[in-house]
Amino acid sequence: MKPLLIALPMLLALTALEANAGERNHTTTMTNAHGTFSRNTHLQTSANGFERNRVTTGPGGQSREMHSRVNVDADQGVLTRERTTVRANGSTLSSDAQVVRTENGYQRSISRSNGNGASVETEVDVSVDREAKSLTKEITVVDASGASHSNTITHTVTKGDANP
Incomplete structure (x- = not known):
């Protein structure tokens, strides 16, 4: 596995942001068996991230709002x-999520909560062993009750194992 595979998504995001920094608005209307939905999106990009506000309105006038902010510190x-x-x-x-590049992979931390105060914490540590051609992902989740759950997943590629 090449180091570029791990850094590629971050590199592509930075390149796209730098090339297209600015402000955009977009409205989409969809109709299906349940009625007509509209989605209004406002996107503000910069050289190191973006901010997106989206409002979706359903056929009964109910709306859902989502606000996202992403920042990339390439250095x-x-x-x-x-x-x-x-x-x-x-x-x-x-x-809230944070992804940090490490010497041989990355670490991702995610914290989620709902309006009732319940929260879930997820930690993912991914490491790549190029010589062994393997990727190991260690996942730990602390659920809303405080119980911790862990899992380790290892992917190994050997010549001839590819499925056609």
């Missing part, structure tokens, strides 16, 4: 994301 190898969603019933969901 430090850190991407942060904050997201808040207000549902049609007024309840609020929020999540």
